Amino acid sequence: MQLFDTHCHLDFEAFDKDRGAVLKRAREAGIKRFMVPGVTRNQWDKLVPLASEYSCWYYALGLHPWFIDEHKDSDVEELERQLEKQQGQVRAVGEIGLDRTCPNFDKQYRLFIRQLELAKHFKLPVIIHHRKTLDRTHADIKKYGPENGVIHAFSGSHQQAMKFVEQGYKLGVGGVITYERAQKTRQAIKEVPIDSLVLETDSPDMPLSGYQGQRNEPSRVPLVLEALAKLRNTSEEELASQLWQNSVELFR
16 A cells, blocks of 8 residues: 655654654555645745655645744745745645634734735645634635645534535545544544545644554554544555545645
């Protein structure tokens, strides 16, 4: 099986001491490609050289709402310059989004819309973070965004899921579905079309059930696949083939 971790922050400091070993474990587990999203302007300077060092990495550039206090309006102008300069190398605009648990929501929103517009201009997919903002996010991508993207760590209802699917977006499926208590999300992921899903870990964050308190790694993608296969009552091999295709087509 070929697997694609469509959301992992392998450039983060948490992996500085053993990045090579982490990638080796992932490759041994069948993960052939990795999408590594950008989160701040300063972090792009570390991400881009690492991505050129590891041929199995894809990368995206974006301004994440968690770091809203670090972002400046001029960072969006720099993002535009980098997207122009690195055309053919940058595979998406992300990680971007809206988060009601973070401060400065007006600033978040201003940067979010500008980044959606840039993605649309450069014909790139977006990688979207959300927290308590799913409905607003849908309205915004419908009005300002590109034709496709991924809703990272989707955690909404079936009705909300289908709105994004009908918009042409994929839903990121990660460790959330390994928790029995996540019934709403598990039910939604069980029912949406399989061609609307991609696998992810959000490493080093969002540990799977049974791994709470530990650093997450891409090598655990097969455990997400196993949980998804059980939810949908289908074979892991059949799922893996479709999910690989979904991911490659999204970030082509």
